[in-house]
Amino acid sequence: MPIVPVNKIVTVSPTLSEQLMQLHIELEGNNSIGRNIKFRGPVNLGPEVMALRLQIDSYSYIARSSRASTSTIGSYCCIAHNVEMGMGRHLFHHPSISQSFFKNRFFMRFSGEIEDRDPDLDALGGDVNEVRIGNDVWIGAHVKFPKDVTVGHGAVIGTGTIITKDVPPYAVVVSGGGTRFTKNCQVPFFRRNNQRPA
Structure with a gap:
């Protein structure tokens, strides 16, 4: 994965954004990055996304106004807006x-x-706590990760959920009067076996 060394948090200039686009990382505007980003493109970071000590794999995106810090994100992940990964410890x-x-x-x-x-x-x-996201994971809007957690391949996390423990592969996690795991997703064969579609 290419490494983009940044010693402090910076708001990405149009020139740097264009240079990163040539490496297949698309920044949609007013992004802040810092403390080394590792990625394998193509990757998309929506507007107002802050990325610090992030590793993100191909065909994954993070939507607007999200923060990803001290996190690892697999390939083919869909991360909605206002998600917080890697929150500060007290x-x-x-x-x-x-x-x-x-x-x-x-x-x-x-x-x-x-x-x-x-x-x-x-x-x-x-x-800062560490969040590890597997491949092909869908994370809804306003999800928070206040603890060290691992989210397994193919999991789905519902809007507004606060994740405080590991999520098994292909689990569906919803919030509403407390976080709970529901049954596993029904998934096609290539997803169950962590294969990419042809």
């Missing part, structure tokens, strides 16, 4: 919930630099 057992005591990026100019490596966050894998 540690409740510290003397204060405020990040200013252990991850000082918001207030460094006022209080001076504080070591950015918190051992408790390191033990959890970093300050």
